[in-house]
Amino acid sequence: MAKICEYYFAPQSPWAYFGHARLIALAKQYDVQIDMKPIDLPKLFSVSGGLPLAKRPPQRQAYRLVELKRWSAHLGLPLNLQPKFSPASGDAASKLIIATKFAHGTDAALELTSAIMHAFWAEDKNIMDADTLAGLASAAGHDGAALVKASETTSVQNEYEQFTNDAMAASVFGAPWYIVDGEAFWGQDRLDFVERAFQK
Template sequence: MAHIDYYLSTLSPFAYLAGTRLEEIAARHGATITYKPLDIMALFARTGGTPPAERHPSRQAWRAQDLPRQARKLGLPLNPQPAHWPTNPAPSSYAIIAAQGAGGGDVGGLVHSILRACWAEERDIAEDNVVRDCLAAAGFDPGLADSGLLSGAETYAANLEEAVAAGVFGSPFYVTDGGQVFWGQDRLEDLDLQLSGKL
């Protein structure tokens, strides 16, 4: 059975634009997914990246154009300048880690719900009530927002180290058990083809 390690930041608009396509691809191929939220700013610092606000104006201008284009193409609502961004990604990341450990709900749905809250619903994903709502909507105990904070913090830090070791440098980033890496929501088709044995 194929497996995909999915490295993501809950602040990433491109992870939001991935929607639930990864889960659809995994279901088609009988693949499993491990969700690995991480600190994207720390990842940038470790792998030669630059935070969006510090990028050259031409790159910022491209991003401002491309995000709405991609959202329209995918039929997803998007505010390219959300009210609560950037915010603290740790609470939402810890919730994903706790939910994955607890089981019983839809982790992919939780991830997309958190990203949608930030990029389409003008909600602050650092707030407990927002995280609790997302947990409940995905079929998890909202109390997971309060439990496992220490283990969540440890896993969050470990995910960063694993990402660097695996050659990850952005979000969303997909790594197959065969060592193939795919960066960006616009490479999900390639991931699908790889799992089909066509690439």
């Protein structure tokens, strides 16, 4: 039986963007199933002591930019340090990802997540806009308009809330967050340790 990696993330997180493709590659390499759970990150922050970017002290905000630039260069991933539509809510994008998972499975949802993250962080697109999201889903080979409509249903909203509640119950306080065999790993810079967990 394949291992399972619980993957808590928010599509508007640059750190999730940096780790997303590498997690998928590692999961394929070690035959691990990804249980993807997009979450309401601001809601999580509100109960775990985290602060939205605008409320963080200036020195923390400044160092964040240094680290973003450093990781972008290290991974060879394009990144706008200050996206046009930031700060962005991840709600609409997260619910589209969930609707895609319902309709087309995890692999399709992971692929669309990649496109959404790239659109926001590398192409300055507005991932809070329904037409933009529909276009990204259509470009991925789906009926974008239908998926956006499905993303607005109660069942998808309930799943989104459940994933966020799952995160709280698991003591998650940031994104991305990975859980393998009950062991938690916070941040894309912990993927080396996630890989070791996959190998056990």
